[in-house]
Amino acid sequence: MADATASGLAMPVVRQRTTLRRFARRRSTIAFTMALPLILIIAVLVAYPAVYSIHLATLNKSMQHFVGFGNFLFLFKRNTFWMVVEQTVLFAVSAVFFKALIGLILAHFVNNVPVRGQRIWRGMLLVPWVIPPAMSTLAWLWLFDPSYSAFNWVFAKVGLPAVPWLGNPYWARFSVILDNVWYGAPFFLIMYLAALKSVPEQLYEAASIDGANWFQKLWFITLPMMRNIISITVLFSLIVTFANFDIVKILTNGGPVDQTHVFGTWAFLLGILGNDIPLGATISLFMFPILAIAAVLILRNISKRGNEA
């Protein structure tokens, strides 16, 4: 079998009819044919648009003239752009931090309770992740409603002032992060719970005998053992949160006064609604650096795992 592969690699040149038929039956040819739909989808609908967006970013609004870095320079001069950069970073970093933290804490607690009950807790706690975010964000929008907010009703009962959840820029930022943490924390919970179960119990026993307290166990055993999964999930989540669209779009639509826009929603506003496709493409391109960093880190991780196996 190995020979067939090797010859398929070595001589792809076909000279005769018989060779052609044999070639068609070759393992590598069949394999390539089977992978062809995947290659086409990736090439036509992912790789090409990704490159095309770079080309689009160098055109003017009517897409007839090449303007080089004109769109970039235009953006750099706008205050709104820097505000969007700041908000996207703030949104992504703080949301991912709290998602990871809550996920880790919850995974510990779920892991603590009797095994029979774990299934039910896990089942309940994963619900936010299962509901399509567009639908659950509508529920948050209703919970944050300026006049009928159910939270403010509770606050009024206990004597707290009403909170302008989506009306005040700072509260609006808090609200979109809250919604995002609510939606994403269950994902971390599931990942960390699976990782916790794979940490050998003997390590904790040995630590107990040595007199380690819970914090030392966490710091010297759990976290190092879970380092890999923590870095992968944080990286994944950073990408997804940087690229978030639906939560911000539905909850605040970027407002008040553009304070909660992230790259995705701002690109949509200018590119699709504002009909300035090159400018929208330019904004989207600012998500590439984080993608590139993530790609490098993940590739390193994959090759490391490949070597271990």
Place this chain on the structure above:
Amino acid sequence: MTATAEATGAPTRVVRRASISSNRRKALIWSYIFLVIFAVFFLMPPIYMLITSLKSSAEISAVTNPWVVYHPTLENYIGLLTSRQYLTFFRNSAMVSVSVVAITMVVSILAAFSLARMKFWGSTLLATGVFLTYLIPDTVLFIPLFKMFAYVHETTGIELINHWYVLIIVYPTLTVPFCTWIMIGYFASIPKEIDEAALIDGAGYIQMLTRIFIPVALPGIIAAAIFAFTVSWANFLYPLAFTTSTDQLVLPVGIITTLIKGDVYNWGQIMTGALLGAAPPLIIYAFLMDYYIAGLTAGATKG
């Protein structure tokens, strides 16, 4: 004490832990307290959706406790389920999701089999590329795709923008890479001896795939199918960017653009629509939780 014994799981530890059982019990109580707090926080929005969906508009705008239903009514449900428009959204969503799941499964099973087992020039590179593709978010691609579809219309006359089936073309970009990636993991875990035995018995590659790989990796296939379904059911950006006519919309966009009329929010209907829209993934999750979770964790742990 009994709770402590259960909590430790492995019987060997019970003896030693008995000396610190009060500590264990305290930890257990704290665990439950925090779990209840977070369960309330996590389940509050969907429960509030349900509460609101059972209220009439009059009760919603009345100054009463928003968390209690005083006069439960099904009028919102009846209103939506008899509305032609809402049923169109549902049908569009269902058609898109089912087609995308079918396409995704065919493409990713074939590709995963080829990448995990058969190898060809560049196949390792492609396997890595597949994974990287999964990382490219829809927010980066929607603008060039929009322009591409407009260009297709100009040159060939095929109209893609503003038709629900455009989503069948774009959703595989979200589902195929991840599904292929987890299928590669599942296929790679099948022992090589099995396919050698099959080859000796005279099975071709297709037979090997349909008779051995698909049945053996069925749990993985189900997990991947669930993933593909939930992703295509939930996506919001592509339908919002590519479809506008009300008869072409899918559920998430349909609810938001038609039930919100200007500044008038019919919250009872919106919550009902959102809850019904969230129902298919929730039902799948309720019955196939283990597959759902397997699909979720496979992406990060396999490979």
